[in-house]
Amino acid sequence: LMWHYVPVKNNAKFNAHLGVSGYHINQPNESFIGGDGKLPAKFSFQGALKVLGNNKFDVAFHTIYTIQSSYNQFVGGVLGYYRLHEGGRLLVGGWYKQKEAITLQIGYEHKMFRFGYSYDFPVSDISIPIQGLMTHEITLAFKLNMAKWRIDL
Numbered sequence: 427l428m429w430h431y432v433p434v435k436n437n438a439k440f441n442a443h444l445g446v447s448g449y450h451i452n453q454p455n456e457s458f459i460g461g462d463g464k465l466p467a468k469f470s471f472q473g474a475l476k477v478l479g480n481n482k483f484d485v486a487f488h489t490i491y492t493i494q495s496s497y498n499q500f501v502g503g504v505l506g507y508y509r510l511h512e513g514g515r516l517l518v519g520g521w522y523k524q525k526e527a528i529t530l531q532i533g534y535e536h537k538m539f540r541f542g543y544s545y546d547f548p549v550s551d552i553s554i555p556i557q558g559l560m561t562h563e564i565t566l567a568f569k570l571n572m573a574k575w576r577i578d579l
Contacts (some may be wrong), residue, residue, distance in 0.1 A: 428472075438478065445472040468494035482509040488521075500524040505531070513537040526550050533565065540567040 428445040432438070449468040457463030469492070476486040483506065490501040505519030514536045521529040527549055533542030546561035 440475060440477050442475045443473065446470070447472070466495035468492065483507070484509075486519075499526070503529075503531075507535075517542070527561070538569050538571075540565065540569065542567075 427447075428443060430441070430443040432441045447470040449470075450465050451467045453464045453467055455463050456465050471491045472489070474486055474488045476484060478484050486505045486507070488501075488503045488505070492499045492501075501521060501523050503519060503521035505517050508516045508518075510516055514534070517531070517533045517535060517540075519531050521531065521544075523529065523546075527546040529544050529546045531542060531544040533540055542565040544563045544565070546563075
């Protein structure tokens with residue numbers, strides 16, 4: 427479920443969203459050889475506040491909290507958006523993934539697509555015995571404007 431707030435006014439200073447997601451709520455049995463191998467339900471809570479600048483710069487604050495059985499994790503991030511031209515924006519930011527990594531991110535958006543690169547710097551104890559343990563991620567995303575396809579019931 428997702429709630430997204432975008433003020434109707436053209437001079438709005440922010441937009442926001444809140445959401446909750448549930449995964450494998452029926453706790454399926456994943457055992458291949460019989461027995462009880464239930465996959466615990468997982469829930470994720472998301473929120474963001476995007477502050478719209480008067481000129482060319484916007485900043486967004488994101489948070490995600492995930493819980494599954496005895497595991498829980500907080501992820502927080504800040505992304506800055508710089509408008510280069512009509513429809514094109516450069517984005518730069520960082521994330522903190524509790525107990526796991528600090529991530530730096532850079533990307534480019536143009537109208538309906540986003541191309542990005544991010545790099546994780548591990549902060550967990552697992553990075554001590556494994557030298558060079560880092561993660562590269564490349565993202566290609568297509569944004570669909572579902573409002574154009576809205577059906578009034």
